[in-house]
Amino acid sequence: MSNDAQRGRRQHLGLADASRATVELFIESGSSAFPVPELAAHAGVSERTFHRYFPRKEDAVRPFLRGGLERVIDMFSSAAPGLPLRQAVEDAWARSWPVRYPREAARLHAVLAGSELLHAVLLQEVLHSERRWASALAASLGVDARSATARMAGAAVVAAFRLSWAAWSDHPDLDPMIVIREHNEVCGHLLEGRTTPPG
Numbered sequence: 001m002s003n004d005a006q007r008g009r010r011q012h013l014g015l016a017d018a019s020r021a022t023v024e025l026f027i028e029s030g031s032s033a034f035p036v037p038e039l040a041a042h043a044g045v046s047e048r049t050f051h052r053y054f055p056r057k058e059d060a061v062r063p064f065l066r067g068g069l070e071r072v073i074d075m076f077s078s079a080a081p082g083l084p085l086r087q088a089v090e091d092a093w094a095r096s097w098p099v100r101y102p103r104e105a106a107r108l109h110a111v112l113a114g115s116e117l118l119h120a121v122l123l124q125e126v127l128h129s130e131r132r133w134a135s136a137l138a139a140s141l142g143v144d145a146r147s148a149t150a151r152m153a154g155a156a157v158v159a160a161f162r163l164s165w166a167a168w169s170d171h172p173d174l175d176p177m178i179v180i181r182e183h184n185e186v187c188g189h190l191l192e193g194r195t196t197p198p199g
Contacts, residue, residue: 015053016064018044018049018060019054019062019064019067022043023060023061023064025042026061026111030107030111032058036057043060056117058115058117058118062121065122066129069125069126069158071096073092076089076092077136085141085191085192086188089157093177093180094177098165099176105176106169106172109165109169126158126162130155130158131154134151134153134154134155135150135154137150137191157184160183160184161180164176164179164180167179167183
């Protein structure tokens with residue numbers, strides 16, 4: 001497909017699509033070293049629209065990250081009733097983009113980790129996700145979403161995933177779900193509503 005055809009096809013993309021296009025470029029190139037005019041052209045939007053969507057170029061990854069993390073929480077929230085909590089969490093992560101596309105996720109992780117500003121956006125989205133996880137886990141734990149138990153469980157779920165993503169990005173031969181299960185094992189007591197590990 002020619003560049004003109006690609007531009008025409010992307011001309012009417014919204015914020016989420018512009019974010020996805022930017023992330024795809026970062027993954028394909030293994031770099032985030034693109035000026036805004038090039039990012040905007042790749043996303044099929046004007047520079048003005050790009051700046052309206054994303055005040056800083058690093059913000060272009062935010063909708064992609066947030067959307068992915070939100071989808072995992074939604075999958076967890078729609079788990080079959082009676083499914084053990086840890087299994088429901090792991091099933092949701094198993095259907096996530098990074099687990100289904102580990103090579104692409106590893107390349108994205110390298111790009112995000114290689115830029116202080118992009119890494120900051122990732123960490124901000126992780127923090128946002130922790131709050132959502134706390135709310136989603138609270139009912140299953142039988143606690144208030146603002147309780148320390150719910151907040152610790154939310155933080156544990158996100159930390160286990162974040163550390164797992166880093167591990168399999170550094171070691172592509174690792175199975176993402178095995179790594180996630182290992183990290184969940186370390187903090188599994190938090191998913192059972194206990195704030196201290198078993199003695």
